[in-house]
Amino acid sequence: MRDVLEHLRRLGMPGYEAKAYVALVAAGRPVNGYEVAKRSGVPRSTVYETLGKLVARGAAYEVRGSSDATEYLPLPPESLLDRMRREFDGSVAALRTALPAVAAAPEAPPIHGLKDAEAMLDRAGDVVAAARRDLFVSIWPAEMRRLRGPVEEAAGRGVDVSVVAFGEDAGPAAGARVHRHRYSAPEAVLEDLGYRLIVVVGDRREAVVGGFAEGAAWGIYTADPAVALMAAEYVRQDIVLQILADRVGAAELDRLFATDPDLLRLLGRR
Known part of the structure; x- marks a missing residue:
């Protein structure tokens, strides 16, 4: 009953009205x-009010x-919910036009910190849900379990989804292009970084980047297109590396990384 009342309240029916409506429905006759x-x-x-x-x-x-006394009957629940849905959808449609028209242009693209796992995954879910063109994701199994549904929904509405998946349990995601991170092995990456990195970039215009380690989580959300582009390129380059490792073999890439002077310089192994 508490859940019913809470959901009615969220849909705009105040507490007393929600309680009275539920009582009318439960009565099954005029009261x-x-x-x-x-x-x-x-x-x-x-x-009576x-x-x-x-x-x-x-x-x-x-x-x-x-x-001859006044009694009351409820609108049937199905009809009420259909009406609430129409009103809600109509308000959302109107606000999509009205709110941007009154919003002041930000002085700089927004960026804010994310200080726990729940906040970071919620914000990452927002980025996934807003994507309309492309989506780049670098993710580990624990976080993919939370975001798999939204990622699959994005792919289902035609978004070009590219995922770098660390570990066997991080994929697949229906409709997405999933590239398993085998070069280097996920355990080697985790040992090197000391935490699980998550990168989620929508339409190369907004991104969530953060880390998870031993119950702690931290990261940022940004709508700075330059930062979002850099984050997307990070995921794209990692995908390229996985494809190369599959095509030419990990041993050949190891040899190049160990002997090529330009690669050694970039890797700091001179």
């Missing part, structure tokens, strides 16, 4: 205000009882 108060816990002093508000919003109807 008067006194019985609604008794069933719902709405104070008798406010129950509350029922009036339900009638005004079309969630309940007044009927005449056998004693």
